[in-house]
Amino acid sequence: MPIKINKETCVGCGACVSQCPFGALSLVDNCAFVEETKCKFCGKCATVCPCEAITVVKEEMEAKDDLGSYKDIWVFAEQKKGQVAGVSFELLAKARELASQKPNTVWAVVLHDGSNAAICDELIKKGADKVLSVSAPELKDFDDLTYSNVLYRLAKERKPEIILCGATTIGRALMPRVAVMLKTGLTADCTQLHIDPETGLLIQTRPAFGGNIMARIRCQNTRPQMATVRHKVFAEMEPDASRSGEVEAVPFNKEDLSLRSKVLEVVENIGEQVKLTDANIIVSGGRGMKGPENFALLKELAEALGGAVGASRAAVDAGWIPYAHQVGQTGKTVCPKVYIACGISGQIQHLVGMQSSDVIVAINKDPECPMMKIANYAICGDLFEIIPLIIKELKK
Amino acid sequence: MNIIVTIKQVPDAANVRINPETKTLVREGVESMMNPLDAYALEEAVRLKEKLGGKVTVVCMGPPMAEAVLREAISLGADEAVLLSDRAVAGSDTLATSYALSQTIKKIGDYDLILGGKQAIDGDTAQVGPGIAVNLDIPQVTCVRKVRECADGKMVVERMTEEGYDVVEVTLPAVVTVVKEINEPRIASLKGKMAAKRAQIKVMTAADIEADLTRLGLKGSPTNVVEIFSPDARQGGVKIEGAPEEQAKSLVTALKEAQLL
Ligand SMILES: Cc1cc2nc3c(=O)[nH]c(=O)nc-3n(C[C@H](O)[C@H](O)[C@H](O)COP(=O)(O)OP(=O)(O)OC[C@H]3O[C@@H](n4cnc5c(N)ncnc54)[C@H](O)[C@@H]3O)c2cc1C
Numbered sequence: 001m002p003i004k005i006n007k008e009t010c011v012g013c014g015a016c017v018s019q020c021p022f023g024a025l026s027l028v029d030n031c032a033f034v035e036e037t038k039c040k041f042c043g044k045c046a047t048v049c050p051c052e053a054i055t056v057v058k059e060e061m062e063a064k065d066d067l068g069s070y071k072d073i074w075v076f077a078e079q080k081k082g083q084v085a086g087v088s089f090e091l092l093a094k095a096r097e098l099a100s101q102k103p104n105t106v107w108a109v110v111l112h113d114g115s116n117a118a119i120c121d122e123l124i125k126k127g128a129d130k131v132l133s134v135s136a137p138e139l140k141d142f143d144d145l146t147y148s149n150v151l152y153r154l155a156k157e158r159k160p161e162i163i164l165c166g167a168t169t170i171g172r173a174l175m176p177r178v179a180v181m182l183k184t185g186l187t188a189d190c191t192q193l194h195i196d197p198e199t200g201l202l203i204q205t206r207p208a209f210g211g212n213i214m215a216r217i218r219c220q221n222t223r224p225q226m227a228t229v230r231h232k233v234f235a236e237m238e239p240d241a242s243r244s245g246e247v248e249a250v251p252f253n254k255e256d257l258s259l260r261s262k263v264l265e266v267v268e269n270i271g272e273q274v275k276l277t278d279a280n281i282i283v284s285g286g287r288g289m290k291g292p293e294n295f296a297l298l299k300e301l302a303e304a305l306g307g308a309v310g311a312s313r314a315a316v317d318a319g320w321i322p323y324a325h326q327v328g329q330t331g332k333t334v335c336p337k338v339y340i341a342c343g344i345s346g347q348i349q350h351l352v353g354m355q356s357s358d359v360i361v362a363i364n365k366d367p368e369c370p371m372m373k374i375a376n377y378a379i380c381g382d383l384f385e386i387i388p389l390i391i392k393e394l395k396k
Numbered sequence: 397m398n399i400i401v402t403i404k405q406v407p408d409a410a411n412v413r414i415n416p417e418t419k420t421l422v423r424e425g426v427e428s429m430m431n432p433l434d435a436y437a438l439e440e441a442v443r444l445k446e447k448l449g450g451k452v453t454v455v456c457m458g459p460p461m462a463e464a465v466l467r468e469a470i471s472l473g474a475d476e477a478v479l480l481s482d483r484a485v486a487g488s489d490t491l492a493t494s495y496a497l498s499q500t501i502k503k504i505g506d507y508d509l510i511l512g513g514k515q516a517i518d519g520d521t522a523q524v525g526p527g528i529a530v531n532l533d534i535p536q537v538t539c540v541r542k543v544r545e546c547a548d549g550k551m552v553v554e555r556m557t558e559e560g561y562d563v564v565e566v567t568l569p570a571v572v573t574v575v576k577e578i579n580e581p582r583i584a585s586l587k588g589k590m591a592a593k594r595a596q597i598k599v600m601t602a603a604d605i606e607a608d609l610t611r612l613g614l615k616g617s618p619t620n621v622v623e624i625f626s627p628d629a630r631q632g633g634v635k636i637e638g639a640p641e642e643q644a645k646s647l648v649t650a651l652k653e654a655q656l657l
């Protein structure tokens with residue numbers, strides 16, 4: 001086992017036990033004991049032990065010998081119907097920042113059908129130094145296999161040092177394939193990225209265990225270093241008309257086309273309103289809404305604010321609103337400027353989906369519930385009374 | 397139709413608590429459970445089997461005690477269960493996990509479909525399903541909220557997207573990961589519980605699955621957790637007091653002043 005506790009030197013002080021983020025340690029007969037199946041070998045316990053009784057041998061993968069030959073930062077520019085996803089622009093801006101810490105060329109890589117002629121120019125104006133464009137009718141809609149074949153081929157040939165992609169449905173289907181094909185690491189759903197000044201490695205921070213803990217992850221022995229990143233954790237650049245860059249068109253290699261899956265139809269049924277993940281303002285309802293009919297009130301408030309409607313799982317499970325609106329661990333992660341939680345108590349599984357919102361407003365009868373405690377603006381009262389008044393106030 | 401369902405044992409979410417002083421997970425006495433989304437994958441598998449015949453095999457990689465979730469799966473309609481348990485897999489990231497699981501699946505053989513949850517509630521990566529698909533060189537559809545058809549070596553499913561859903565046709569065998577909208581899992585029947593008690597859980601080791609040991613565990617994992625810390629707890633803000641009319645007015649004013657509206 002990569003973790004060892006020296007029974008001779010351990011004095012049973014218990015310092016390590018309380019520090020283990022995974023509850024893997026306990027004191028047995030006055031000596032630290034590690035439950036191997038829970039241990040994640042993070043090494044935290046070893047750093048706090050006053051007696052140096054714990055050694056965590058960080059076994060790791062053998063380093064590949066061509067690491068130095070990888071350079072440049074790639075951002076996968078996700079497009080649907082020729083429109084680039086907001087998160088891709090956010091990542092271009094972040095990639096610029098990373099490139100300023102460690103000089104690197106920022107590439108946008110776009111797979112598309114060419115229907116939007118301005119797409120490459122837009123990517124350059126918003127941060128790309130260069131664009132790698134693969135355009136073919138077959139690339140109109142995302143296909144897991146075809147897209148991963150294309151991206152794998154490009155990465156294999158050109159050896160980027162870093163590949164970033166939005167943690168969208170597409171990103172989280174595509175990147176794991178490409179990472180496994182390249183036999184490299186991929187960090188999921190990151191909320192922070194930076195370059196370690198000492199090693200020059202990409203340090204990727206992400207929530208895990210339902211947002212209860214944060215982990216910093218790096219990938220030192222293989223390349224590229226890959227990450228999917230949440231939307232709205234970085235800000236996109238204002239388009240800079242003075243920026244110019246090179247567009248390299250790469251022909252689509254027919255061998256990469258897979259016919260094993262096929263999109264038959266694309267249905268957009270949440271389109272009536274603003275998309276939840278893109279919304280700047282979200283009005284969310286929970287069990288306190290009491291029934292499906294009352295979501296009309298939330299919709300009215302959302303419309304008055306130009307926002308979208310979200311919900312807690314309790315409201316979704318009760319059948320008051322479709323699952324697509326659910327925010328939280330088993331729903332969507334959102335990060336609007338303003339999140340207004342109406343009749344939502346704020347259980348951890350809900351909070352992890354919205355707690356990085358800029359401003360949280362809670363409207364609740366119970367001043368002691370977790371949502372009221374974390375809210376920037378907490379309004380204690382009956383939502384059925386208060387919401388109509390807010391709508392009235394907004395319409396003034 | 398032979399279906400394999402991947403099932404992960406995870407700490408019971410409802411019981412995971414944070415120690416307020418050390419800000420670490422308290423998992424002592426925390427029971428383990430089947431990853432919630434895997435229960436939906438299993439239910440879909442059992443429904444397909446009931447309609448089309450065949451069998452459902454559940455697979456888990458984990459410590460010996462993970463046998464419990466496999467027994468539970470049998471009580472819910474699975475026919476056979478395989479546990480991959482070996483110290484060599486400890487510390488595996490998703491590259492190593494998906495390699496190990498795909499080797500196990502190859503050993504089981506003869507499958508038409510592999511179902512799993514979209515994501516596990518502990519690691520939260522959603523990367524294992526696609527990883528298995530690549531290792532087995534079969535297609536995949538993630539985030540599936542409905543199986544529309546399944547016949548003649550093909551499946552038509554609905555993939556949930558940010559805007560709605562895509563209707564996707566995929567040839568079998570394939571990996572399909574599911575979201576909770578797909579069905580309502582059943583509760584174990586008495587007969588199921590009896591079967592679970594009697595069931596033989598087949599345990600495999602790294603040697604049994606003919607795995608390349610350099611591709612397992614920490615050695616086979618390119619990602620490394622270098623630091624664990626607790627997220628910044630959000631600090632509360634102001635309470636807006638007064639009569640409801642005043643509360644509404646103060647809120648709108650405050651949001652306007654902060655230029656949020
Ligand atoms: C594995 C797992 C995953 C989960 N995933 C999610 C998830 O993705 N998203 C999610 O939301 N939950 C999730 N949950 C469920 C979560 O634990 C909570 O049960 C859920 O969030 C509670 O929803 P709620 O706040 O609407 O309901 P409650 O906790 O019942 O809160 C209702 C609130 O409404 C208030 N209220 C009632 N009437 C009024 C009124 N007239 N005016 C003002 N306030 C009023 C009450 O004071 C109360 O605070 C998950 C749970 C588990 C175990």
Ligand SMILES: Cc1cc2nc3c(=O)[nH]c(=O)nc-3n(C[C@H](O)[C@H](O)[C@H](O)COP(=O)(O)OP(=O)(O)OC[C@H]3O[C@@H](n4cnc5c(N)ncnc54)[C@H](O)[C@@H]3O)c2cc1C
Binds near residue numbers: 186206431511512523
């Ligand atoms: C704090 C922390 C952060 C981590 N971050 C990363 C990361 O960013 N990248 C990375 O590569 N690894 C990461 N890991 C390692 C990762 O959690 C493990 O590899 C884990 O075994 C699988 O990942 P998951 O839980 O995210 O599964 P997911 O990919 O979310 O699981 C999806 C589905 O795959 C199936 N499945 C997954 N694991 C098993 C299993 N053991 N047995 C049977 N079926 C299974 C289930 O059907 C499950 O519903 C992290 C680990 C920790 C402790």
Ligand code: SF4
Binds near residue numbers: 003
């Ligand atoms: S190495 Fe990390 S997970 Fe393992 S016992 Fe120490 S603190 Fe806990």
Ligand code: SF4
Binds near residue numbers: 005011014054
């Ligand atoms: S911190 Fe060191 S000395 Fe104290 S209980 Fe843990 S291993 Fe033993």
